[in-house]
Amino acid sequence: MVYYIRFLKTPRIQQQKGSTYLSALICITTDLGDSFLAEDVDLMMIAENSSGVTFQKSTKWNASNRELAITLGPLPSHLAQQSMVLTVQVPHPSGHLIPQYPPIPLVVAATSAPFGPRSTPAENLVQRRIQYSGCEPFPMKIWEETGNSIARHIWDVARDAGLATVTYLHMIRENIRRNDKSKSTEPKIQALKRVLSSPRRKPLQVVELGAGCGIAGIALASMLPACSVLLTDLPEVEDIITRNINAAQLATMSSVQYQNLDWDHPPDNLCPRPIELILVSDCTYNADSLPALVSTLDGLVRASPGAIILVALKRRHDSETVFFDLMGSAGFTAVQDSVEIPSQHDEVDEIEFYCYSRASEEI
Ligand SMILES: C[S@@+](CC[C@H](N)C(=O)[O-])C[C@H]1O[C@@H](n2cnc3c(N)ncnc32)[C@H](O)[C@@H]1O
Incomplete structure (x- = not known):
């Protein structure tokens, strides 16, 4: 079974002591949301603004996790002045790739809807990016619903x-x-x-x-x-x-x-x-x-x-x-x-x- 990174709380901007941070709450579950990924994986969080400026940080999902709060920052001011998106992905998924086209990873990455520069959270959506030969350099992008009720994720999600x-x-x-x-x-x-x-x-x-x-x-x-x-x-x-x-x-x-x-x-x-x-x-x-x-x-x-x-x-x-x-x-x-x-x-x-x-x- 493939596991999908989902936003339980979509990313939002927060100000703390004069600095700008990005926060979100994620989980990693099967397509039906009925079981959590039960192995440790490294994750990379990448914030990218509409001018292509990026800021990234690594974190880890542990086998016993049911959810994972993530924070990124302090963000450089030239990044945080524009709206941005957050991608959470496994940095080197090749160990889990099956040799076929396009590769299906064990953990499918998530990209948020745009948010910021104010504190309004991103819409309850997640984008899956699917790269196959012939569509480079632009992957196919599919939006699906996300949010804080896993039970809702029955229909309008990639499976x-x-x-x-x-x-x-x-x-x-x-x-x-x-x-x-x-x-x-x-x-x-x-x-x-x-x-x-x-x-x-x-x-x-x-x-x-x-x-x-x-x-x-x-x-x-x-x-x-x-x-x-x-x-x-x-x-x-x-x-x-x-x-x-x-x-x-x-x-x-x-x-x-x-x-x-x-x-x-x-x-x-x-x-x-x-x-x-x-x-x-x-x-x-x-x-x-x-x-x-x-x-x-x-x-x-x-x-x-x-x-x-x-x-x-x-x-x-x-x-x-x-x-x-x-x-x-x-x-x-x-x-x-x-x-x-x-x-x-x-x-x-x-x-x-x-x-x-x-x-x-x-x-
Ligand atoms: C599990 S989803 C599959 C979605 C998609 N084909 C995929 O593989 O990711 C099943 C789909 O069947 C649709 N469905 C269920 N009952 C239906 C009905 N009576 N008439 C039309 N569509 C129906 C649901 O709305 C849902 O989108």
Whole structure:
């Protein structure tokens, strides 16, 4: 399992005895916030103002920590006169990197929203920066909610399956770009390789269900030219997803839009053109919603019979197997693959990928 640095109290400026300090309260937890990182890690705190002036200091997260108060300062006056952002990261994460593109670190760094020069705290947001070859020197930036209630961090946050989906899509794009024919790197899901191959005469039509903060669909439209992505979810996530769409650096002729779509009330006609790829990342953990999810997938593929569905999941409990039964009953067959993600104490975990199509389609 991957661990995420979160701001329990977002950074703010404080004056003490005529000097300026920055303070925040962080924790490091799994994507669901249900377990804390239980190993010691060194952390680097970097304050950067809007002119690019930086100030940094190291600190340490101990295995027994549940939260960590951080203070940075006294800050040089030329830094503190402007608004700034705070990044908290593991300084040398290479020991935990799994050799893949883009690397998924054990501890995912956090960058705050801007704050200062006055004492108003930063908004309850955290930005994840994801670097993969092709997007240098600017990483993909995804905002998510943060704040002092871990229980809230269920929907609009980056999650392990979303991060692994970015990696998986990128691995396939790299395989295509390098024209790599070696058996060890050949994607098991050939249908996905075909769909992600370019150039194309018309933009690839992609729909993502339960997009959350939009990480998977936005990453695809950032790395693939001529890719038209429609992100969908419940109205609760519209604000954060819109923020991420507005911040996205998309590939040439690619676009990302958002539409509310409740699996319990799917619209009759979602896309003006036939959908070719449907993304579903980390949406299969709630057994109660699986019939509606599968029924929505069934409806979308009836309207676009050639569509393939890429499902990414991290196994959380046995009830999720209902999803596979429902997909089988709806006439879908799948090809499977997986991506390893790091876990604490040098262990590894796995995100599973299933590419579904109707039995008549060759995948
Ligand atoms: C665990 S999140 C996954 C987010 C994102 N795909 C990712 O991998 O990071 C599951 C998403 O499914 C959405 N969801 C749950 N029930 C839904 C429903 N009935 N209709 C539409 N979306 C739903 C939630 O709002 C949430 O954003």
